[in-house]
Amino acid sequence: MLECQMFYPFCCKKECCHWKIMKTSKVVAPEPNKQKHYCLLPRRGKRAYSCFCQALENSYPWLLTALKNLQITEEEEEKKVTSDKMSQPLTNEMVDMLRQNVQLVRRWHMLAHSLGMSAQRTQIQVQANLYMWDMEQCVLQLLEQWKSLKGNSATLGALLESLRKEQFNDIADKLEEEFIQ
DSSP states (O other): OBTTBEEEEEEOSSSOEEEEEESSSSOOOOOGGGOEEOTTSOSSSTHHHHHHHHHHHHHOHHHHHHHHHHHHHHHHHHHHHHHHHHTSBOOHHHHHHHHTOHHHHHTHHHHHHHTTOHHHHHHHHHHHHHHTOOHHHHHHHHHHHHHHHHGGGOBHHHHHHHHHHTTOHHHHHHHHHHHTO
């Protein structure tokens, strides 16, 4: 709803929809002499919004301005939320999802290289041989060391970038679905 300005539809027939555009926040009964008929506007498709904006431009420019400002504000807010989610630190739940991905577990050394952890990869491999770790444990150690070395820059966004760089798109998509959208 646009602060004190709102749309209020009055439908009298299935084939015709009347729009009364009011400047007050009160809903009042339609006044026949002030109703505007927008039956010619397409109700669906790519042109519907642009035709609606053209209809508003002549009669209600203040409403068109408010509508466009609202749209920009919502888009900016969505980008900000996505940016905040991308900069969140790695959680145990994220690490567990990574450890369950078979492709990643088999080729964890490629992720290590992409994360800039090639030297630590060798150390983790030696420990894995010495303590008989499975590859899931190697992934866990890699991510724990990455978090401790990189600190605040070890974020979900950085991890997603590395996963996509090494073509681990399936797990990157799952992480995005779970933690970003």
